Amino acid sequence: MSYYKEMEIRKYDDGGVRCAADIVVEEYPLTLFIAGKEFVTLLCSPEDLEYLVVGFLLSEGFIRGNKDIGSLRIDKERGIAEIELKKVSALAGKLYGSRTITSGCGRGPVFYNVKDSIDTRVIENDGFSIGYDSILQLMKRFDEKAEVFKKTGGVHSCALGIEGRIEVYHEDIGRHNAMDKVIGHAVKEGLDFGEAVALTSGRISSEMLVKSAKRGIPIIASRSAPTALAVQLAEKLNITLAGFVRGRRLNVYSGFHRIKHTAC
């Protein structure tokens, strides 16, 4: 089972119809059981599932690190991941999916979700700064990697850039899953997020921003657009957010002090 599957389809083109084989992106349901209890079903690309599960558990605040996982068994045939945790965060469990209203920025909630406020701290290391060209360079290398995988354009890609190199790269039909795979992989490798740049092909929504913020990643950059709520959160959390990073252009929406020569 890979990212894609071949299917027999009908192709219509300006009056003519032909039967043809076409490549279609896979969508794979993986159901997570924690301590035997069914927890959630992720619809994902059927690759790097262990990284996905570890990253998901980290992002949802169920574990603080890989060491909190007692065992993780993935049954790919049945689409099941059985997880035993050494210590489960009771709070995260109780709060799962629940929400409180805060008045962030006086215009709507910032943390609309209690569990998202757990583990999410304001990023401290203002010492770390980066140039526009370095971000453009990273995105160029990120795009080159994506080219290798590109087939139907049905998947999102996500990566972690450190010291100008793409250290971790993953793809998934879901941009949230791609980010969780990158986080899970990086944590298993013991990488330091302190001077990392999170790169994504998809929109930077509040959920994407919170995922990288929880890991202490100071900069997040996307080939596409951020949402207003993601920018508000980035301002609150002292995160540098860059969008529409394409060719020789990019926009910076928050955390200007981390970008060299932002005066204008």
Added chain:
Amino acid sequence: MSYYKEMEIRKYDDGGVRCAADIVVEEYPLTLFIAGKEFVTLLCSPEDLEYLVVGFLLSEGFIRGNKDIGSLRIDKERGIAEIELKKVSALAGKLYGSRTITSGCGRGPVFYNVKDSIDTRVIENDGFSIGYDSILQLMKRFDEKAEVFKKTGGVHSCALGIEGRIEVYHEDIGRHNAMDKVIGHAVKEGLDFGEAVALTSGRISSEMLVKSAKRGIPIIASRSAPTALAVQLAEKLNITLAGFVRGRRLNVYSGFHRIKHTAC
């Protein structure tokens, strides 16, 4: 509060930096309370929220029709929707989020989710058929409507085409929300889905397919790609699925019998 918000950003372009106002897409958290119990938070575009809630409740199997809603009060300022149901489907409630493994097509689950199998029936009306040109015409009108709204390209659009006309059209940052808004609106208007075509700007995932299948919509078409699981479900449910509908071209992945002259 609209789809977009203006923000002060830094624009970098080939060596030059300038401060500029930019339009960023809104992302609005709406929390649904059913009978006073917090149920779920939807991250959406802050428009047509009543249609979104009604469509969501229909898609999730909590109601069979608008008449099952006792009251619906939306507090836009606090991002809260308070819902009272005349009769709640206890089964749907109990099964919410749970899943059973079936052996659909012998390759992974088809209904990975029990609640998705509720209300989802095989589409019967094979009498209804449509020509390639009619689908291309509908998508053209759909694109024209999208043009009117297009600003940052940050939103997905979804519509219902009946007898060559776009009867209902909605947008949202989430393609699932856009579909739920269209469904909620159509159900409140009392439209008949029997000879309707669901149109979407985004990928046709299994969830999108199931949403339209539950309403008995026989044809679903997208400007972009379907997933393999969505095509498998469409085959099982006798639904005609068209993808990459652009200009004078389109692909048909299932339900060929509903398209005129599919022989090749």
